[in-house]
Amino acid sequence: MAIEAWFMDESSEDQRLPHQTNPPEHVSMEYLADLGVLYWNLNPKNFENDEELKKIRESRGYSYMDLLDLCPEKVENYEQKLKNFYTEHIHGDEEIRYCLEGSGYFDVRDKNDRWIRIWMKPGDLIVLPAGIYHRFTLDTSNYVKLMRLFVGEPVWTAYNRPQENHPARKEYLKNFTEKFGVPLEAH
Numbered sequence: 001m002a003i004e005a006w007f008m009d010e011s012s013e014d015q016r017l018p019h020q021t022n023p024p025e026h027v028s029m030e031y032l033a034d035l036g037v038l039y040w041n042l043n044p045k046n047f048e049n050d051e052e053l054k055k056i057r058e059s060r061g062y063s064y065m066d067l068l069d070l071c072p073e074k075v076e077n078y079e080q081k082l083k084n085f086y087t088e089h090i091h092g093d094e095e096i097r098y099c100l101e102g103s104g105y106f107d108v109r110d111k112n113d114r115w116i117r118i119w120m121k122p123g124d125l126i127v128l129p130a131g132i133y134h135r136f137t138l139d140t141s142n143y144v145k146l147m148r149l150f151v152g153e154p155v156w157t158a159y160n161r162p163q164e165n166h167p168a169r170k171e172y173l174k175n176f177t178e179k180f181g182v183p184l185e186a187h
């Protein structure tokens with residue numbers, strides 16, 4: 001099963017709406033893979049003893065794991081956190097999220113700096129590469145339960161855009177240049 005992703009429209013309406021263009025422009029897994037985004041579809045009901053998840057964690061060194069239940073009762077400074085999640089940023093490391101319940105949107109910038117909206121639903125595991133500009137919002141269902149994975153001790157620090165001199169950003173752009181032979185415009 002593939003994940004659903006599309007280019008976003010320019011409207012400033014409620015961030016929890018789908019923001020599809022008219023007509024919709026769907027984005028393939030191959031296109032996302034070119035941006036360095038990895039994807040797996042797993043059985044979310046079996047996350048506690050899933051051999052496939054175990055293999056992914058072992059092969060990629062994801063030793064750390066915790067669960068984030070994104071609702072006002074369970075998260076301190078809920079509104080502020082949601083605001084921060086939707087502020088465009090990068091990290092010095094991969095961001096790995098596995099959706100167990102509910103749903104939400106990860107937005108990532110493509111090589112022409114357009115927003116791609118990735119709809120995370122139960123069973124979707126994605127890896128965003130270090131240095132990719134991204135943000136996250138709940139959708140209109142208003143609830144998501146995510147597994148967070150990390151290599152070693154987790155670092156959640158977000159560096160808000162612009163970050164063109166951040167080593168992770170430079171490295172990400174360099175990977176692009178090597179892959180496509182042309183530099184990604186620095187924004």
Ligand SMILES: CSCCC(=O)C(=O)O
Nearest residue numbers: 085095097134135136158
């Ligand atoms: C709710 S997890 C996704 C938000 C995000 O980009 C982050 O935590 O850095």
Ligand SMILES: [Fe+2]
Nearest residue numbers: 089091095158
């Ligand atoms: Fe992030």
